[in-house]
Amino acid sequence: xxxxxxxxxxxxxxxxxxxxxxxxxxxxxxxxxxxxxxxxxxxxxxxxxxxxxxxxxxxxxxxxxxxxxxxxxxxxxxxxxxxxxxxxxxxxxxxxxxxxxxxxxxxxxxxxxxxxxxxxxxxxxxxxxxxxxxxxxxxxxxxxxxxxxxxxxxxxxxxxxxxxxxxxxxxxxxxxxxxxxxxxxxxxxxxxxxxxxxxxxxxxxxxxxxxxxxxxxxxxxxxxxxxxxxxxxxxxxxxxxxxx
Amino acid sequence: xxxxxxxxxxxxxxxxxxxxxxxxxxxxxxxxxxxxxxxxxxxxxxxxxxxxxxxxxxxxxxxxxxxxxxxxxxxxxxxxxxxxxxxxxxxxxxxxxxxxxxxxxxxxxxxxxxxxxxxxxxxxxxxxxxxxxxxxxxxxxxxxxxxxxxxxxxxxxxxxxxxxxxxxxxxxxxxxxxxxxxxxxxxxxxxxxxxxxxxxxxxxxxxxxxxxxxxxxxxxxxxxxxxxxxxxxxxxxxxxxxxxxxxxxxxxxxxxxxxxxxxxxxxxxxxxxxxxxxxxxxxxxxxxxxxxxxxxxxxxx
Amino acid sequence: xxxxxxxxxxxxxxxxxxxxxxxxxxxxxxxxxxxxxxxxxxxxxxxxxxxxxxxxxxxxxxxxxxxxxxxxxxxxxxxxxxxxxxxxxxxxxxxxxxxxxxxxxxxxxxxxxxxxxxxxxxxxxxxxxxxxxxx
Numbered sequence: 001x002x003x004x005x006x007x008x009x010x011x012x013x014x015x016x017x018x019x020x021x022x023x024x025x026x027x028x029x030x031x032x033x034x035x036x037x038x039x040x041x042x043x044x045x046x047x048x049x050x051x052x053x054x055x056x057x058x059x060x061x062x063x064x065x066x067x068x069x070x071x072x073x074x075x076x077x078x079x080x081x082x083x084x085x086x087x088x089x090x091x092x093x094x095x096x097x098x099x100x101x102x103x104x105x106x107x108x109x110x111x112x113x114x115x116x117x118x119x120x121x122x123x124x125x126x127x128x129x130x131x132x133x134x135x136x137x138x139x140x141x142x143x144x145x146x147x148x149x150x151x152x153x154x155x156x157x158x159x160x161x162x163x164x165x166x167x168x169x170x171x172x173x174x175x176x177x178x179x180x181x182x183x184x185x186x187x188x189x190x191x192x193x194x195x196x197x198x199x200x201x202x203x204x205x206x207x208x209x210x211x212x213x214x215x216x217x218x219x220x221x222x223x224x225x226x227x228x229x230x231x232x233x234x235x236x237x238x239x240x241x242x243x244x
Numbered sequence: 245x246x247x248x249x250x251x252x253x254x255x256x257x258x259x260x261x262x263x264x265x266x267x268x269x270x271x272x273x274x275x276x277x278x279x280x281x282x283x284x285x286x287x288x289x290x291x292x293x294x295x296x297x298x299x300x301x302x303x304x305x306x307x308x309x310x311x312x313x314x315x316x317x318x319x320x321x322x323x324x325x326x327x328x329x330x331x332x333x334x335x336x337x338x339x340x341x342x343x344x345x346x347x348x349x350x351x352x353x354x355x356x357x358x359x360x361x362x363x364x365x366x367x368x369x370x371x372x373x374x375x376x377x378x379x380x381x382x383x384x385x386x387x388x389x390x391x392x393x394x395x396x397x398x399x400x401x402x403x404x405x406x407x408x409x410x411x412x413x414x415x416x417x418x419x420x421x422x423x424x425x426x427x428x429x430x431x432x433x434x435x436x437x438x439x440x441x442x443x444x445x446x447x448x449x450x451x452x453x454x455x456x457x458x459x460x461x462x463x464x465x466x467x468x469x470x471x472x473x474x475x476x477x478x479x480x481x482x483x484x485x486x487x488x489x490x491x492x493x494x495x496x497x498x499x500x501x502x503x504x505x506x507x508x509x510x511x512x513x514x515x516x517x518x519x520x521x522x523x524x525x526x527x528x529x530x531x532x533x534x535x536x537x538x539x540x541x542x543x544x545x
Numbered sequence: 546x547x548x549x550x551x552x553x554x555x556x557x558x559x560x561x562x563x564x565x566x567x568x569x570x571x572x573x574x575x576x577x578x579x580x581x582x583x584x585x586x587x588x589x590x591x592x593x594x595x596x597x598x599x600x601x602x603x604x605x606x607x608x609x610x611x612x613x614x615x616x617x618x619x620x621x622x623x624x625x626x627x628x629x630x631x632x633x634x635x636x637x638x639x640x641x642x643x644x645x646x647x648x649x650x651x652x653x654x655x656x657x658x659x660x661x662x663x664x665x666x667x668x669x670x671x672x673x674x675x676x677x678x679x680x
């Protein structure tokens with residue numbers, strides 16, 4: 001247990017990197033989007049009321065999807081947590097098992113906290129009507145759109161998933177270098193493409209589509225969580241024979 | 245009752261059909277300084293990495309204080325491994341030292357500071373901006389301040405000049421005197437470190453060709469040179485390594501300790517005698533491979 | 546490097562350490578009852594492994610030339626100097642006289658000429674012709 005704590009401290013010895021960087025990038029994305037939306041002219045339409053024709057502002061929400069930037073950053077941090085940090089970690093007399101578990105726990109903790117912050121920002125966004133310019137940065141249709149606890153859960157699972165995926169990529173890099181990493185990613189892409197092709201060929205595509213549209217956000221979160229656990233197991237198996 | 249700190253039996257490591265280590269066996273007594281000697285590529289680094297649990301054996305066993313080091317935290321915490329090509333994350337020197345202080349139970353901050361000053365290492369410098377010598381110095385600082393029971397050094401002085409190397413040897417001796425520990429030091433600068441070593445293990449092409457007390461190897465072989473006939477007369481019936489000749493002068497290496505009488509006889513024959521240094525001995529041992537140990541044993545009887 | 550302190554490559558270091566300490570005792574540099582340097586002090590001075598230095602000290606202790614006092618260190622035993630000088634006397638003939646005679650024989654110097662050479666050198670060098678031990 002103490003080892004896990006020390007491993008977390010090791011990753012956080014320069015705190016602003018894993019803690020601050022994702023938010024820094026997110027802030028940049030946010031500000032850029034905000035500025036753009038501030039300059040987009042407000043469109044109006046006419047509505048017949050008791051007082052005659054009135055101009056009413058269009059209230060169609062504008063989604064940007066910029067929040068994805070934080071997810072990508074978390075993936076990168078996950079990769080580095082092993083890719084760059086494993087050699088010195090093992091040199092300190094830590095077992096691969098401990099290092100993996102300690103790092104994964106840190107990632108999950110960060111995902112929980114970051115998820116909470118994202119939920120909070122989403123609440124502010126709703127309260128300010130899209131930051132005064134009708135911009136929906138922290139709300140994403142269907143996925144991050146419901147009650148706050150579902151938003152938190154989905155963000156948490158999503159961030160944890162990307163971190164764990166990053167860790168596995170980092171491990172593959174350490175074991176098989178750049179060539180191996182590229183092969184790893186290519187293999188994953190191939191698997192997805194193959195699955196799609198199989199589904200199309202088996203004419204089961206519409207069935208899959210029904211399954212997914214039938215899922216609620218919570219259901220989707222469950223699927224993502226299962227995927228995260230799968231990636232976690234994959235990383236655990238791969239790190240056992242990693243050398244530095 | 246002396247303990248065995250490191251016990252290696254039949255250790256083999258294969259890479260794609262090539263054997264980096266081949267049936268290596270030896271023991272290191274606790275609290276002794278042992279030299280791991282051999283050419284570049286002999287297998288010293290592979291051996292040390294396996295001892296430190298960073299690499300896996302293909303066959304054979306390794307025990308550190310009775311337990312295998314692989315994925316064994318209890319054993320690994322009692323060890324420190326200083327390697328010349330250590331990869332660090334994007335840290336400064338002081339970060340690496342701070343982290344090391346959390347993981348090594350015997351860490352001494354005072355010693356770390358003293359060594360930083362000795363090697364003139366700036367604590368605020370980013371590690372990736374350090375010169376090769378300074379990176380080696382950082383490894384040495386961590387390795388020594390850790391005060392680990394089992395300390396492994398793999399050619400820790402890459403890029404360090406002769407002055408800095410002497411600082412390393414002096415500090416190592418002082419530390420060892422005050423806080424004894426088991427030290428396994430791999431080096432190809434053998435003569436510099438010869439005085440420090442209690443025992444030596446010579447490795448060549450993945451095999452152990454010689455293990456002996458360092459002191460026992462002093463004077464065990466000598467170079468004899470002078471007029472050809474005199475050399476032949478003096479060395480008749482002795483085991484010889486190496487023979488060189490130019491015109492009427494010859495030089496051979498005689499195996500077997502020479503006593504006062506031998507020396508007097510050599511003087512009277514106008515022959516030059518010079519004992520082989522440990523480094524020269526290791527060079528010959530590597531060339532002779534497994535025959536060396538047998539030869540030395542026979543001639544000392 | 547131990548060679549910087551004058552130690553040579555050809556004989557085991559512990560034997561050389563013991564030899565040097567014995568010389569110091571024989572020459573009177575270390576008086577009887579005086580503490581000899583500890584293994585750590587010797588190791589630091591010669592830049593060698595303390596275990597090697599300890600071996601040298603133990604060699605002298607085993608010969609009875611040094612005595613261990615627990616917790617304090619090693620001291621020159623009483624009578625050590627006398628014993629060492631007696632040892633040297635015994636070795637004098639084989640170490641110095643025999644090689645001298647052998648070399649003289651090679652150069653064709655006869656016994657009388659040799660003795661004359663010895664007397665001549667004794668007069669020009671500071672030498673106690675009364676015999677016995679001089680300090």
